[in-house]
Amino acid sequence: MxxxxxxxxxxxxxxxxxxxxxxxxxxxxxxxxxxxxxxxxxxxxxxxxxxxxxxxxxxxxxxxxxxxxxxxxxxxxxxxxxxxxxxxxxxxxxxxxxxxxxxxxxxxxxxxxxxxxxxxxxxxxxxxxxxxxGHTLGRNDLMIRLAATHHTDPTRRLTLWACERICATLWGDHVHPDAYAHYCHRSHQPGHAAREGGRSVAFFLEYDTGATALARVDAKLAGYAGLAATTHPRTPTLVLIHTGTPRREAAVRARLQPTAARLDIPVATTHHALTAGGSLADAVWLPLTGTAARTALLELPTHYRHLAPAPTPPGTWTPDPDAADSGALRWPPAPPLPPPRTRPPAERRGVT
Structure with a gap:
C-alpha cells in the first residue's frame, strides 16, 4: 500500500x-x-x-x-x-x-x-x-507474475500496468494505490468467443505488508468512493488488497466490510500464502460480500456487476506529446512485458 x-x-x-x-x-x-x-x-x-x-x-x-x-x-x-x-x-x-x-x-x-x-x-x-x-519488490513481483501468465497462456494478457508514481499523478487527489492495471482474456478458439472471450477487469492494487494501521486502511475506501463519484453515472473501480498473512487478511476484512458496504466500493482480498505459488489471476480472491468461495481475477466482474476502469482523460494511455495540456499523461507507462524476440539465439543482444 x-x-x-x-x-x-x-x-x-x-x-x-x-x-x-x-x-x-x-x-x-x-x-x-x-x-x-x-x-x-x-x-x-x-x-x-x-x-x-x-x-x-x-x-x-x-x-x-x-x-x-x-x-x-x-x-x-x-x-x-x-x-x-x-x-x-x-x-x-x-x-x-x-x-x-x-x-x-x-x-x-x-x-x-x-x-x-x-x-x-x-x-x-x-x-x-x-x-x-521490500514493499516495492513484493508489489513488483506480484505484477510481473501476473503479466507472465501470457507466456503460458497467450490468450491472457496484462495490457496495462501503471506504477505508483503514475497513479499519484492521475488520481492523487483521491487515492494513492500501489498499482493500477487492466487484465484480459481473449479466446482465439473457434466457437469459444461467446463463452470465454472478451473478459477483462480493471483494478487498483493495494499491497498491504501489515505495517499500516487498520484504521488507515479503512480510511482509504473513502478516497475510492470520492473517485467513483467523479464519474457519471457513478461507477466504482475494483480494489484488490493483497495481505501478508491469513490473519492480517481476516483483520482487514472485518474492518473494511461495513465501510465498503456503506460506500458501495467493490473490494476483494487475498494473502501471500495463496499467491506465492501462482499469480493474481488464480482463484485466490475473496470478495468482501456475497460469497465464501475464492474467485479467479477474471471472474470478479461477475460478482460485482457494475465495475468500470478508473476515470482518465482521453489519450491517457497512448503516447501524445500534447496530452499534458488536457490533463492526460505526456508519456504512458511501460508495457508490462518486453516486445517479442525477433533474432535467432546466436544473434540476441537485448534482454533476451
Whole structure:
C-alpha cells in the first residue's frame, strides 16, 4: 500500500564495472547498441524503480543465465545500475535500477533534458537504502507474475500496468494505490468467443505488508468512493488488497466490510500464502460480500456487476506529446512485458 513500513535497511553491496564501461559512450553511441527489449527495460526500471534478475527473466521469458549476461552488458554500459542488499545469512539476488546512461536514453526518447526527466543521480543509492525496498519488490513481483501468465497462456494478457508514481499523478487527489492495471482474456478458439472471450477487469492494487494501521486502511475506501463519484453515472473501480498473512487478511476484512458496504466500493482480498505459488489471476480472491468461495481475477466482474476502469482523460494511455495540456499523461507507462524476440539465439543482444 502507499504507506510503507519504517525499518532499518542494512548496507547494500555494489559490484564494480569492468573497464569496458558505458562512460566511454554518449547517447549516440548507445543508440546502435540497444535493442527494443533493452529499451523496454529502461522504461520498466524508470516506472517500477527496482527489479531483480529473476523478475526480469520472468518478464522476458528467458533463462536466468542468458538474462544475467544481458544485464551484465547493460551494467557495463552504464545503462543499468545494480546492488545486493546485505543479508545475515545467504546472498541476496542482484537488484537492478536505472543507470545514468539509461536515463540519458530515456530523456532523449522523451525529448527532454535529463534534469527534467524525473531521474536523479542518487536514485540507485536511495532505493538500495530505502526502508520500503521490500514493499516495492513484493508489489513488483506480484505484477510481473501476473503479466507472465501470457507466456503460458497467450490468450491472457496484462495490457496495462501503471506504477505508483503514475497513479499519484492521475488520481492523487483521491487515492494513492500501489498499482493500477487492466487484465484480459481473449479466446482465439473457434466457437469459444461467446463463452470465454472478451473478459477483462480493471483494478487498483493495494499491497498491504501489515505495517499500516487498520484504521488507515479503512480510511482509504473513502478516497475510492470520492473517485467513483467523479464519474457519471457513478461507477466504482475494483480494489484488490493483497495481505501478508491469513490473519492480517481476516483483520482487514472485518474492518473494511461495513465501510465498503456503506460506500458501495467493490473490494476483494487475498494473502501471500495463496499467491506465492501462482499469480493474481488464480482463484485466490475473496470478495468482501456475497460469497465464501475464492474467485479467479477474471471472474470478479461477475460478482460485482457494475465495475468500470478508473476515470482518465482521453489519450491517457497512448503516447501524445500534447496530452499534458488536457490533463492526460505526456508519456504512458511501460508495457508490462518486453516486445517479442525477433533474432535467432546466436544473434540476441537485448534482454533476451
Amino acid at each position: 502507499a504507506t510503507r513500513p519504517h525499518t532499518t535497511q542494512r548496507p547494500a553491496r555494489r559490484r564494480p564495472r569492468t573497464t569496458r564501461t558505458g562512460r566511454a559512450l554518449d547517447g549516440v553511441g548507445l543508440a546502435v547498441r540497444l535493442t527494443a527489449r533493452d529499451r523496454w527495460l529502461i522504461h520498466a526500471l524508470f516506472d517500477h524503480e527496482v527489479l531483480t534478475t529473476a523478475q526480469i527473466a520472468l518478464a522476458a521469458n528467458t533463462g536466468l543465465r542468458s538474462t544475467q549476461r544481458t544485464l551484465r552488458r547493460l551494467y557495463d554500459l552504464g545503462v543499468v545500475d545494480s546492488f545486493r542488499p546485505y543479508l545475515e545469512v545467504g546472498s541476496a539476488p542482484e537488484h537492478y535500477t536505472l543507470g545514468t546512461f539509461g536515463a540519458v536514453v530515456l530523456a532523449a526518447e522523451r525529448a527532454v533534458d535529463l534534469k527534467d526527466s524525473g531521474w536523479r543521480a542518487d536514485r540507485s543509492a536511495r532505493i538500495a537504502h530505502s526502508p520500503w525496498l
